[in-house]
Amino acid sequence: MERRTYTKEDLLIFCDFDGTITRRDLGDEVFRQYMPIGTLQRQLLGRELTIDAYWRSLCAALPATATEEALRSFALAEETDPYFRPFVEFCRENSVPLHVVSDGFDVYITPLLQREGAAEVPRFCNRLVFGHNTPEPIFPLASESCSCFCASCKRNAVLSVSATDSIIVFIGDGYSDFCAAEHADVIFAKAALAAHCTRHRIPHHPFHTFFDVLRILKKLINEHALRPRHQARLRRKEAFETE
Numbered sequence: 001m002e003r004r005t006y007t008k009e010d011l012l013i014f015c016d017f018d019g020t021i022t023r024r025d026l027g028d029e030v031f032r033q034y035m036p037i038g039t040l041q042r043q044l045l046g047r048e049l050t051i052d053a054y055w056r057s058l059c060a061a062l063p064a065t066a067t068e069e070a071l072r073s074f075a076l077a078e079e080t081d082p083y084f085r086p087f088v089e090f091c092r093e094n095s096v097p098l099h100v101v102s103d104g105f106d107v108y109i110t111p112l113l114q115r116e117g118a119a120e121v122p123r124f125c126n127r128l129v130f131g132h133n134t135p136e137p138i139f140p141l142a143s144e145s146c147s148c149f150c151a152s153c154k155r156n157a158v159l160s161v162s163a164t165d166s167i168i169v170f171i172g173d174g175y176s177d178f179c180a181a182e183h184a185d186v187i188f189a190k191a192a193l194a195a196h197c198t199r200h201r202i203p204h205h206p207f208h209t210f211f212d213v214l215r216i217l218k219k220l221i222n223e224h225a226l227r228p229r230h231q232a233r234l235r236r237k238e239a240f241e242t243e
Protein backbone atom coordinates (compact mmCIF):
# COMPACT_ATOMS: atom_id res chain seq x y z
CA MET A 1 0.00 0.00 0.00
CA GLU A 2 1.28 3.49 -0.80
CA ARG A 3 2.74 5.57 2.00
CA ARG A 4 1.86 9.06 0.93
CA THR A 5 1.03 11.63 3.58
CA TYR A 6 -2.54 12.85 3.67
CA THR A 7 -3.39 16.35 4.79
CA LYS A 8 -6.53 18.31 5.52
CA GLU A 9 -6.70 19.09 1.76
CA ASP A 10 -7.59 15.44 1.19
CA LEU A 11 -10.52 15.46 3.61
CA LEU A 12 -14.20 15.23 2.72
CA ILE A 13 -16.56 15.19 5.69
CA PHE A 14 -20.07 13.73 5.78
CA CYS A 15 -22.24 14.21 8.81
CA ASP A 16 -25.59 12.78 9.84
CA PHE A 17 -28.22 15.23 11.15
CA ASP A 18 -30.77 13.64 13.53
CA GLY A 19 -29.25 12.60 16.85
CA THR A 20 -25.80 13.74 15.65
CA ILE A 21 -26.23 17.49 15.10
CA THR A 22 -29.53 17.57 17.00
CA ARG A 23 -30.06 15.81 20.33
CA ARG A 24 -33.39 14.24 19.38
CA ASP A 25 -34.54 12.51 16.21
CA LEU A 26 -36.56 15.28 14.60
CA GLY A 27 -37.70 13.05 11.76
CA ASP A 28 -40.02 11.37 14.23
CA GLU A 29 -40.64 14.33 16.52
CA VAL A 30 -42.06 16.65 13.84
CA PHE A 31 -44.80 14.10 13.22
CA ARG A 32 -45.27 13.02 16.84
CA GLN A 33 -46.40 16.52 17.81
CA TYR A 34 -49.51 15.96 15.65
CA MET A 35 -50.37 12.29 16.22
CA PRO A 36 -49.30 9.04 17.86
CA ILE A 37 -46.79 7.29 15.58
CA GLY A 38 -46.18 4.08 17.59
CA THR A 39 -48.15 1.74 15.32
CA LEU A 40 -46.39 2.88 12.16
CA GLN A 41 -43.03 2.74 13.93
CA ARG A 42 -43.65 -0.87 14.94
CA GLN A 43 -44.56 -1.74 11.35
CA LEU A 44 -41.37 -0.05 10.18
CA LEU A 45 -39.23 -1.94 12.70
CA GLY A 46 -40.95 -5.19 11.75
CA ARG A 47 -40.13 -4.40 8.09
CA GLU A 48 -43.84 -4.49 7.20
CA LEU A 49 -43.34 -0.96 5.89
CA THR A 50 -40.45 0.46 3.90
CA ILE A 51 -39.11 3.75 5.17
CA ASP A 52 -40.58 5.69 2.25
CA ALA A 53 -44.01 4.08 2.85
CA TYR A 54 -43.60 5.04 6.53
CA TRP A 55 -42.93 8.69 5.65
CA ARG A 56 -45.79 8.72 3.12
CA SER A 57 -48.27 7.40 5.72
CA LEU A 58 -47.13 9.97 8.28
CA CYS A 59 -47.38 12.83 5.77
CA ALA A 60 -50.84 11.75 4.61
CA ALA A 61 -52.06 11.82 8.21
CA LEU A 62 -50.85 15.36 8.97
CA PRO A 63 -53.56 17.90 9.85
CA ALA A 64 -53.98 21.16 7.88
CA THR A 65 -52.20 23.03 10.71
CA ALA A 66 -48.93 21.26 9.81
CA THR A 67 -47.82 24.01 7.44
CA GLU A 68 -44.26 24.53 6.27
CA GLU A 69 -44.01 27.48 8.67
CA ALA A 70 -45.30 25.37 11.60
CA LEU A 71 -42.72 22.64 10.95
CA ARG A 72 -39.94 25.22 10.64
CA SER A 73 -40.81 26.85 13.96
CA PHE A 74 -41.04 23.45 15.62
CA ALA A 75 -37.52 22.71 14.38
CA LEU A 76 -36.14 26.04 15.53
CA ALA A 77 -37.15 25.28 19.12
CA GLU A 78 -34.79 22.28 19.02
CA GLU A 79 -31.43 21.99 20.73
CA THR A 80 -28.35 21.20 18.70
CA ASP A 81 -24.89 20.07 19.79
CA PRO A 82 -23.28 23.31 21.10
CA TYR A 83 -19.95 22.30 19.53
CA PHE A 84 -21.39 21.87 16.05
CA ARG A 85 -20.97 25.58 15.29
CA PRO A 86 -17.21 25.64 16.10
CA PHE A 87 -16.86 22.46 14.05
CA VAL A 88 -18.49 24.17 11.03
CA GLU A 89 -16.16 27.16 11.54
CA PHE A 90 -13.12 24.88 11.62
CA CYS A 91 -14.20 23.29 8.32
CA ARG A 92 -14.80 26.68 6.73
CA GLU A 93 -11.49 28.19 7.91
CA ASN A 94 -9.57 25.17 6.66
CA SER A 95 -11.54 24.79 3.41
CA VAL A 96 -12.55 21.24 4.35
CA PRO A 97 -15.75 20.33 2.48
CA LEU A 98 -18.54 19.43 4.90
CA HIS A 99 -21.80 17.77 3.82
CA VAL A 100 -24.91 16.88 5.78
CA VAL A 101 -26.47 13.52 4.90
CA SER A 102 -29.86 12.64 6.34
CA ASP A 103 -32.76 10.26 5.95
CA GLY A 104 -34.96 13.08 7.32
CA PHE A 105 -36.45 16.14 5.65
CA ASP A 106 -35.16 19.47 4.38
CA VAL A 107 -38.04 21.35 6.10
CA TYR A 108 -36.43 21.02 9.54
CA ILE A 109 -32.79 20.50 8.52
CA THR A 110 -32.37 23.73 6.55
CA PRO A 111 -33.63 26.17 9.23
CA LEU A 112 -31.47 24.56 11.91
CA LEU A 113 -28.36 24.62 9.72
CA GLN A 114 -29.05 28.30 8.97
CA ARG A 115 -29.39 29.01 12.70
CA GLU A 116 -26.09 27.24 13.42
CA GLY A 117 -24.14 29.26 10.85
CA ALA A 118 -24.07 26.40 8.35
CA ALA A 119 -26.46 27.74 5.70
CA GLU A 120 -24.03 27.00 2.87
CA VAL A 121 -23.36 23.38 3.87
CA PRO A 122 -24.71 21.09 1.12
CA ARG A 123 -27.34 18.64 2.31
CA PHE A 124 -28.41 15.30 0.92
CA CYS A 125 -31.85 14.47 2.31
CA ASN A 126 -35.50 13.79 1.59
CA ARG A 127 -37.77 16.71 0.69
CA LEU A 128 -41.27 17.73 1.61
CA VAL A 129 -43.27 19.52 -1.05
CA PHE A 130 -46.02 21.71 0.34
CA GLY A 131 -49.01 22.14 -1.97
CA HIS A 132 -52.74 22.33 -1.46
CA ASN A 133 -53.20 19.17 0.56
CA THR A 134 -50.84 17.36 2.91
CA PRO A 135 -47.12 17.71 2.15
CA GLU A 136 -45.74 15.21 -0.32
CA PRO A 137 -42.45 13.48 0.53
CA ILE A 138 -39.95 13.01 -2.27
CA PHE A 139 -36.84 10.87 -2.12
CA PRO A 140 -34.17 12.13 -4.52
CA LEU A 141 -31.51 9.74 -3.18
CA ALA A 142 -33.46 6.50 -3.09
CA SER A 143 -31.14 3.63 -3.97
CA GLU A 144 -31.80 0.40 -5.79
CA SER A 145 -28.24 -0.81 -5.62
CA CYS A 146 -27.43 -0.43 -1.91
CA SER A 147 -28.67 -2.97 0.59
CA CYS A 148 -29.49 -0.32 3.20
CA PHE A 149 -33.04 0.16 4.42
CA CYS A 150 -33.13 3.92 3.79
CA ALA A 151 -35.19 6.39 1.79
CA SER A 152 -32.10 8.53 1.27
CA CYS A 153 -29.02 6.35 0.75
CA LYS A 154 -26.03 8.01 2.43
CA ARG A 155 -23.53 5.74 0.72
CA ASN A 156 -24.67 7.08 -2.64
CA ALA A 157 -24.39 10.65 -1.37
CA VAL A 158 -20.79 9.92 -0.32
CA LEU A 159 -19.93 8.25 -3.63
CA SER A 160 -21.50 11.06 -5.66
CA VAL A 161 -19.01 13.68 -4.39
CA SER A 162 -15.91 11.63 -3.55
CA ALA A 163 -12.74 11.41 -5.55
CA THR A 164 -11.14 7.99 -5.27
CA ASP A 165 -8.18 9.20 -3.21
CA SER A 166 -10.11 11.43 -0.78
CA ILE A 167 -10.01 10.67 2.93
CA ILE A 168 -13.69 10.29 3.74
CA VAL A 169 -14.77 11.16 7.26
CA PHE A 170 -18.19 10.05 8.43
CA ILE A 171 -19.93 11.19 11.64
CA GLY A 172 -23.15 9.52 12.76
CA ASP A 173 -25.23 7.65 15.29
CA GLY A 174 -27.89 5.46 13.67
CA TYR A 175 -29.06 2.69 11.38
CA SER A 176 -29.25 4.91 8.30
CA ASP A 177 -25.51 5.61 8.73
CA PHE A 178 -24.33 2.01 8.38
CA CYS A 179 -23.89 1.91 4.61
CA ALA A 180 -22.02 5.22 4.37
CA ALA A 181 -19.80 4.48 7.38
CA GLU A 182 -18.75 1.16 5.82
CA HIS A 183 -17.41 3.17 2.87
CA ALA A 184 -15.62 5.80 5.01
CA ASP A 185 -11.95 5.97 6.03
CA VAL A 186 -12.35 7.75 9.36
CA ILE A 187 -15.52 7.06 11.34
CA PHE A 188 -16.87 8.94 14.33
CA ALA A 189 -19.67 6.88 15.85
CA LYS A 190 -22.06 6.88 18.77
CA ALA A 191 -25.13 4.84 19.75
CA ALA A 192 -26.34 2.28 17.16
CA LEU A 193 -23.57 3.15 14.69
CA ALA A 194 -20.86 2.59 17.32
CA ALA A 195 -22.44 -0.77 18.22
CA HIS A 196 -22.57 -1.73 14.53
CA CYS A 197 -18.90 -0.82 14.01
CA THR A 198 -17.86 -2.77 17.11
CA ARG A 199 -19.88 -5.82 16.03
CA HIS A 200 -18.30 -5.79 12.57
CA ARG A 201 -14.81 -4.86 13.80
CA ILE A 202 -14.83 -1.59 11.87
CA PRO A 203 -12.32 0.83 13.42
CA HIS A 204 -14.05 3.98 14.67
CA HIS A 205 -13.72 6.85 17.11
CA PRO A 206 -16.47 6.85 19.73
CA PHE A 207 -17.70 10.39 20.50
CA HIS A 208 -20.26 12.26 22.57
CA THR A 209 -20.22 15.73 21.03
CA PHE A 210 -18.51 17.66 18.23
CA PHE A 211 -16.01 18.77 20.84
CA ASP A 212 -14.61 15.21 20.72
CA VAL A 213 -14.83 15.05 16.93
CA LEU A 214 -12.91 18.30 16.49
CA ARG A 215 -10.25 17.37 19.04
CA ILE A 216 -9.60 13.96 17.45
CA LEU A 217 -9.71 15.28 13.90
CA LYS A 218 -7.20 18.07 14.66
CA LYS A 219 -4.91 15.49 16.28
CA LEU A 220 -5.09 13.22 13.20
CA ILE A 221 -4.28 16.18 10.95
CA ASN A 222 -1.45 17.56 13.10
CA GLU A 223 0.17 14.17 13.68
CA HIS A 224 -0.06 13.26 9.96
CA ALA A 225 -2.11 10.25 11.00
CA LEU A 226 -4.83 10.50 8.32
CA ARG A 227 -4.90 7.19 6.44
CA PRO A 228 -7.25 5.58 3.96
CA ARG A 229 -8.97 2.51 5.37
CA HIS A 230 -8.24 -0.42 3.09
CA GLN A 231 -11.68 -2.10 3.44
CA ALA A 232 -13.45 1.21 2.79
CA ARG A 233 -11.44 1.85 -0.37
CA LEU A 234 -12.22 -1.64 -1.65
CA ARG A 235 -15.92 -1.13 -0.99
CA ARG A 236 -15.92 2.26 -2.72
CA LYS A 237 -14.16 0.78 -5.72
CA GLU A 238 -16.66 -2.08 -5.82
CA ALA A 239 -19.63 0.31 -5.52
CA PHE A 240 -18.28 2.58 -8.27
CA GLU A 241 -17.90 -0.42 -10.56
CA THR A 242 -21.40 -1.76 -9.97
CA GLU A 243 -23.24 1.61 -10.09
Ligand SMILES: [Mg+2]
Nearest residue numbers: 016018019174
Ligand atom coordinates in the same frame (compact mmCIF):
# COMPACT_ATOMS: atom_id res chain seq x y z
MG1 LIG B 1 -29.02 10.00 13.23
Ligand SMILES: [Zn+2]
Nearest residue numbers: 146148153179
Ligand atom coordinates in the same frame (compact mmCIF):
# COMPACT_ATOMS: atom_id res chain seq x y z
ZN1 LIG C 1 -27.27 2.83 1.33
